[in-house]
Amino acid sequence: MRRTIVITGGTDGIGKARARHHTEQGDLVIAVGSSAAGGRRLREEVPAARFVQADLSSIRQTRGLIRELRDEHPVIDALVLGAFRYNPTRIETPEGFEHTFALYVINRWLMAEGLRESLEKARTPVIVNLCGVGGIRAGEIHWDDPQLTEGYRPFRATMQGARAVELLGMAYAGERTSYVLYNPLFVATGMFKPFRQPVRGLVRLMSAVFAQPVARAVPPIAALIDRPPAGPLTAYRKGRSVGLTVDRDLALRFEKTVHTMATSLPR
Ligand SMILES: NC(=O)c1ccc[n+]([C@@H]2O[C@H](COP(=O)([O-])OP(=O)(O)OC[C@H]3O[C@@H](n4cnc5c(N)ncnc54)[C@H](OP(=O)(O)O)[C@@H]3O)[C@@H](O)[C@H]2O)c1
16 A cells, blocks of 8 residues: 655655655655755655655744645655754754754654554654664753853753653654654764865765765664554664663643744744
C-alpha cells in the first residue's frame, strides 16, 4: 500500500536519504526545506519526491504548511521531524524567538499537534523525531530564559532543544500514533557547513573519519516506520532501544509553555 510520508528537513542529509528510500518503496514523500537550492537538489537527486518550501522556524509558515498538508493529505502514515540548523551565534526570528528554539522545539510541537488527525487515520501511524537524546544525559531546560537572551552558546541551545524534544514526546497524547525519539549519533551529513573556519574544517575532517555514512543511518529508521514500536513513546540510539526517564508532570508543564509561545502570535 502506498503510504504518505512527510519529512521536514527532507532536502539534505538524513532527511534526503529517507526521501530517496521511501520513494523507491513507492511511497508518496513530501519533503520540506527552507531553501530553493535544497528544492533543486532534491528534484535532481530524488525526482519522485514532492518538495514544499517553508521556513519552519516561522510559526506563521508552519501553520500554513500544516493547513496545506491537512487539506491535501487527510491520511498521513509517517511524520519525520528532521529540520535543524546549528547556529554558532544567537539569531532571533522575525517573530521574536531564538532560532534554535523556534525550529527544534516550537516547529516540531506544532507539526505533531497540527497533523495529529491525519496521522490518527493511518493504519500504523508514527512520528519519528530525529534528535540528540536517547539516554544521553546532557542539556537542560532554561526555564527562566528559554530563549537564551543571556549567555547564548550554540551547544547550550542545541542541547536544550534535545531535552525539550524528549519532554514534548512524553507529553504527546496521540491515541494510536507511536512517537519515536531517534538519535542517529554521528552521521556524515553537511553538519560542518554552519561552522566558521578553522572549526568547519575540523568538524568536516572528524565527520569524514568517524561519522557513519548517511546511507547506513537509513535502514534502522525505515524499520521503525515500517513497523512502529508498540507503546506511545520509545527512544532509540543508532537503532538500539534505550530507556527513558522523563517526568510526565514536567513534560506537561513544558508543553504548556510551548503551547503559550506558539499561540502567542495572532492567527
Ligand atoms: N548528522 C548527525 O550526526 C546527527 C546527530 C544527531 C542528531 N541528528 C539530527 O538529525 C536531524 C537531521 O540532521 P542532518 O545532519 O541530516 O541535517 P542536515 O544535513 O543539516 O539537513 C538539515 C535539513 O533541515 C532543513 N532546514 C534547516 N533549516 C530549516 C528551516 N528553517 N526550515 C525548513 N527546513 C530547514 C535543511 O534544508 P534547507 O537548508 O533548505 O532549509 C535540510 O533539509 C536533525 O534533527 C539533527 O538534530 C543528526
